[in-house]
Amino acid sequence: MTAPLLDLRSVSRHFGGLRAVDDVSFTVSDGEIISIIGPNGAGKTTLFNLLTGQLAPTSGSILYLGKDIGSLKPHHRARLGFGRTFQISQTMMSMTVLENAMVGAFLHISAVREAAEKAESKLELVGLAEHAGRRSGELTLGGRRRLEVARALAMEPRLVLLDEVMAGLNQTEVNDVLTLVEKLNAAGTTFLVIEHNLKVVRAFSKRVLVLNRGQLLAQGSADQVLSDATVIEAYIGKQQL
Amino acid sequence: MSNPDLSLDQLHAASRRGRVPTLVNELPRLLGILVLLVGLVLLFIGDSFSLNVLATAFLFAGLATAWNIIGGLGGQFSLGHSVFFAIGAYMTANLILGYKLSPWLALLPSMTLGAVVAALVSWPVFRLRGPFFAIATMALTEVALALAMYFESVTGGAQGLSVPFKAGLTNMIFRDRMSYAFLMLGFLAVALLIFAAIRHSRLGYALQAVRDNEETAEAAGIDVLRTKLVGMAISAALMAAGGCLYLMYVRVVDPPSLFSLFDVGVKVALIALIGGIGTTYGPLLGALLIVPLENYLRAELGGAIPGSNLLALGFILMLTALYLRRGIVGAILKLRDRSWRILR
Ligand SMILES: Nc1ncnc2c1ncn2[C@@H]1O[C@H](COP(=O)(O)OP(=O)(O)OP(=O)(O)O)[C@@H](O)[C@H]1O
Ligand SMILES: [Mg+2]
Numbered sequence: 374m375t376a377p378l379l380d381l382r383s384v385s386r387h388f389g390g391l392r393a394v395d396d397v398s399f400t401v402s403d404g405e406i407i408s409i410i411g412p413n414g415a416g417k418t419t420l421f422n423l424l425t426g427q428l429a430p431t432s433g434s435i436l437y438l439g440k441d442i443g444s445l446k447p448h449h450r451a452r453l454g455f456g457r458t459f460q461i462s463q464t465m466m467s468m469t470v471l472e473n474a475m476v477g478a479f480l481h482i483s484a485v486r487e488a489a490e491k492a493e494s495k496l497e498l499v500g501l502a503e504h505a506g507r508r509s510g511e512l513t514l515g516g517r518r519r520l521e522v523a524r525a526l527a528m529e530p531r532l533v534l535l536d537e538v539m540a541g542l543n544q545t546e547v548n549d550v551l552t553l554v555e556k557l558n559a560a561g562t563t564f565l566v567i568e569h570n571l572k573v574v575r576a577f578s579k580r581v582l583v584l585n586r587g588q589l590l591a592q593g594s595a596d597q598v599l600s601d602a603t604v605i606e607a608y609i610g611k612q613q614l
Numbered sequence: 615m616s617n618p619d620l621s622l623d624q625l626h627a628a629s630r631r632g633r634v635p636t637l638v639n640e641l642p643r644l645l646g647i648l649v650l651l652v653g654l655v656l657l658f659i660g661d662s663f664s665l666n667v668l669a670t671a672f673l674f675a676g677l678a679t680a681w682n683i684i685g686g687l688g689g690q691f692s693l694g695h696s697v698f699f700a701i702g703a704y705m706t707a708n709l710i711l712g713y714k715l716s717p718w719l720a721l722l723p724s725m726t727l728g729a730v731v732a733a734l735v736s737w738p739v740f741r742l743r744g745p746f747f748a749i750a751t752m753a754l755t756e757v758a759l760a761l762a763m764y765f766e767s768v769t770g771g772a773q774g775l776s777v778p779f780k781a782g783l784t785n786m787i788f789r790d791r792m793s794y795a796f797l798m799l800g801f802l803a804v805a806l807l808i809f810a811a812i813r814h815s816r817l818g819y820a821l822q823a824v825r826d827n828e829e830t831a832e833a834a835g836i837d838v839l840r841t842k843l844v845g846m847a848i849s850a851a852l853m854a855a856g857g858c859l860y861l862m863y864v865r866v867v868d869p870p871s872l873f874s875l876f877d878v879g880v881k882v883a884l885i886a887l888i889g890g891i892g893t894t895y896g897p898l899l900g901a902l903l904i905v906p907l908e909n910y911l912r913a914e915l916g917g918a919i920p921g922s923n924l925l926a927l928g929f930i931l932m933l934t935a936l937y938l939r940r941g942i943v944g945a946i947l948k949l950r951d952r953s954w955r956i957l958r
Contacts, residue, residue, distance in 0.1 A: 425833060451835030459833075465826035467892075471634065476823045479816045480835040488816070489634040524834060 376439030378403045378532060378563055379424070384433035385587075386419055393419040395587035396433070401532075406554065406564045408574040408595070411584035412607065417567045418460050420584065421534050424565070425457050426450045451480060456530030458521035460537050460567070466510035470501055473509045473520055477527030488527075495523040498553060500546075514541040522550070532563045539570055551577055571599065583607075637814045640894070644810060647895065648803050655795045665791035669863065671905035672798035673856060677878070678885040678897030679805040680852030684845040685883060686892035687809075687818055689825025690740070694751030696879035697735070697758040698728040698850035700872040702857025707775040707867060708768060717786040717862050721855055728854025729847040736846045740839060752879070759873040774868025777861065786862040794863055801859055802898070805852055810894055812848065821845050822892075853882075876924060884927070888934045890943025899942050904930075 379401035386394040394416045401407060409417050422428040424435065426447040435443050442450060456477070465473050474492035475485075482488045496502045499519040504512065509520055518538050525533055535554075539547050547570070554564055555577055568574050574581060574595055581598045583590040585607040591598050598604055651672070658664040677699065684690050705724040709715040739750045762769045769775065781787050788794055812818045820841045823831040832838050861867050871877055881904075882897075889900025908927060915922040938945045 427829065427833070446837075447832040448835050448837045451833060457833055459830070463827050463830040465823050465830065467826055468822055472819065472822070475634070476819055476831065476836070477834045479819055483816050485634060485636055485814060485816070485819075488819075524830075528835060 376436065377401060378438060380436040380439075382434045382436070384420075384423060384435060385431050386416075386423055386428055387431045392587045394423060394430075397584075397587070397589045398433075399582060399589060399592060401563060401565065403531075404558070404561060404563055405580060406558050406566065406578050408578035408581045409565065409567045409584060410569070410571070410574060410581060410598075411590070415584040416587040417584055418536055419587075421457065421536055421565075421567065424450075425455050425534060451528060451530075454531030455534070456525035456528045456532070457534040458518065458525055458536055458538050460540075462514065462517040462521055464509040464512075464517050464520055464524075466508070468509060469505065470496065470507055470509050470512065470520055471505040474523045474527050477524035480528045492523070492527050495526045496520075498526065499523045500549060515543065515546050518542060519546070519550070522553075526557070530562065532565065533557075535564065535566045535568075537567050537569060539568060539573055547573065571595075575599075635814060637811050640810045640814065644803075644806055644894075647806075647898070648799070651799055651802075652796075655792060655799065659792065662791040665795045667906050667909050669791060669795040669798045670909075671901045672795065672802045673860060673863070674882065674885055674905050675898040675901035676798065676802040676805040677853060677856045678882045678889070678901055679802065679809050680849050680856065681882040682886045682892065682897050683809055683812055683821075683849040683852070684842070685849075686886055686896070687813060687825065688821040688842055688845040689892075690842060690846070691744075691748045691883065692751045692846075692849075693748050693879050693883055694754040694758075695850070695853050695882055696755055696873055696877070698732055698853035699857040699860070699878050700758060700762065700867070701728045701731055701850075702854030703861040703867045703872060704762070704769055704775070704857075705854070706858040706861050707770075707777060710777055711775065716784050717858060718784070721858050724854045724858045725851035728857075729851040732850030733843050733847045736843060737839075740842050740846075755873055755879050759869055762869045762873065769869070772869065774866055774871075776866040779865065786859075787865070797859060798863075801856060804855075806894065806898070808848070808852065812845075813894060817841070817844065825892075884931055886941075888931065888938075888941055890941030893941065893943040893947075896941050896943040903942070 377400040381398050381400070384394060384397045385392065397420065409420065411417055419428065423430050426445055426449070430443055434441050437453060442453065465476065471489065471492055474495050475488045478488040478491040482491060493502060493505060496505055499522050501516065501519055501523060504516065509517060512520060518541060522535070522538060539550060542550065551573065558564060566578065578595060580592065581595050582592045583598055583604050590607060591601045591604050655665070655668060658668065677695070681692065681695050685692055702724040705727050706717055706720040709720040709723065710717060735754060739747060739754070742750050763771055779787060781789050786797070812821070820831070820836045823834065823836055824838050824841050828838050885900035885904050886897045887900070888904060889898065890896025904927070911922070911926050915926065934941065
């Protein structure tokens with residue numbers, strides 16, 4: 374049996390007395406689309422930061438293809454195949470849209486022309502090709518989120534982590550991103566997606582993880598999880614389905 | 615060639631693909647500017663006062679361009695670049711006085727030492743961000759000054775070191791000011807070429823990404839610390855080369871002229887800032903404006919009220935900070951964009 378793509382074993386991260394991520398274990402197989410849901414402050418973003426190396430775990434281990442990556446820096450993990458977007462959209466504001474995407478493309482390409490070509494093709498995927506020459510700071514919030522997706526994709530990642538990438542997008546844009554994720558997934562990319570919109574979660578995710586107060590409350594298919602009494606109590610009671 | 619399945623939009627997109635400026639696109643412009651500067655030197659043949667000002671302006675344009683690699687592209691606002699400049703000057707002086715080496719041959723060891731020292735001292739300082747980084751680099755200058763005063767055997771202490779006048783190309787010492795103007799122009803050309811090459815390379819994009827957003831940069835696979843160190847080392851190597859040329863120009867170096875803040879460390883940052891930080895030709899424009907102006911002010915005002923030339927320069931910096939956030943080049947680009955929009 375080959376090692377799963379990701380294997381989290383009792384991963385915790387404390388901030389002082391706060392257990393932002395508390396003894397979380399799960400595995401991710403190659404080719405999955407997994408949604409992570411949970412109320413505000415549940416620890417979802419912290420979990421992402423542990424996976425991509427922005428934060429180090431207080432305890433527990435994170436295995437990627439069987440190797441412990443817990444002590445690797447973010448740029449090393451990027452090289453291994455992690456691509457991500459940030460909840461608070463982070464673009465290089467003084468650089469153009471094309472240049473932003475190129476920064477991702479340079480991960481595996483050193484020639485400028487080739488990097489630009491790769492970047493441009495990813496911008497086309499997310500519908501930003503028309504804006505290639507504009508400063509990224511001039512984009513709308515939705516545009517900046519899509520640009521982050523393009524930058525992550527330009528890294529040709531094996532695993533993509535999207536942190537509330539749909540927030541601030543209009544319905545058409547949401548559908549476009551959904552279609553894009555499904556298409557890339559069909560081509561072999563694995564996705565971990567933090568998402569508040571449960572319609573979106575139902576639409577594309579076969580497996581859903583529910584975090585609450587740092588703990589993994591439930592996992593399973595969307596239908597299973599969303600009918601689970603503890604989940605409803607912790608989370609859905611406060612939200613519109 | 616024509617494909618009926620492609621819409622006009624797709625054709626446009628396809629033809630735009632990969633259209634980013636590269637070094638090859640930049641070279642004609644760089645060459646054109648250098649030709650203009652050669653013309654400027656020739657214009658002042660025989661006028662040694664003006665040639666002096668030009669040589670100084672070219673030197674500082676080259677130094678500010680070197681600073682611009684890490685300060686502009688990399689966003690690391692160093693105020694301590696005089697340290698690497700001084701390393702170049704002292705290293706060259708020692709190699710000439712101790713080993714009778716030609717300054718041309720002293721260039722390489724000077725640049726190497728500058729780069730190595732830069733990487734070593736920057737390592738801890740790069741943990742600091744924004745103003746804290748700038749202040750720490752300023753403190754570095756003070757430490758370097760103290761060291762230069764202390765290690766008299768290497769630096770000549772407060773007296774400094776002087777290189778005897780032996781004119782000749784191999785000695786890099788000339789009787790006429792025009793040769794120095796061309797020497798400094800050569801240095802500027804190399805600095806601009808290196809800056810443009812970096813700017814249009816993977817390293818240049820990495821430096822800019824680090825400047826704009828460190829967190830995103832590292833998530834995109836950029837080794838932030840390594841990128842800053844490489845940028846700093848190249849920048850410092852060029853500063854050291856400038857220090858070598860400066861020594862051959864004035865033939866004396868002493869701590870006050872190397873380390874008093876405004877003379878080099880702050881001035882190069884100021885010149886880049888006024889001209890247009892992070893732009894290829896901003897530092898050149900800044901130097902062509904500031905160096906002659908400073909000369910004029912020192913001659914006209916400095917005598918009457920000591921320090922008033924510095925006051926005037928501070929005032930110009932304030933105006934730049936208030937009205938030309940991206941320097942002269944930034945303002946020109948904005949004007950061009952605006953008129954472009956109107957014309958379309
Ligand atoms: N760097 C930090 N230092 C201290 N506390 C932190 C830090 N990052 C997160 N926290 C805290 O950890 C908890 C989990 O935060 P996190 O951002 O992971 O939640 P989340 O599930 O992403 O929430 P949201 O849905 O609002 O984005 C919160 O209480 C938060 O205040
Ligand atoms: Mg979050």
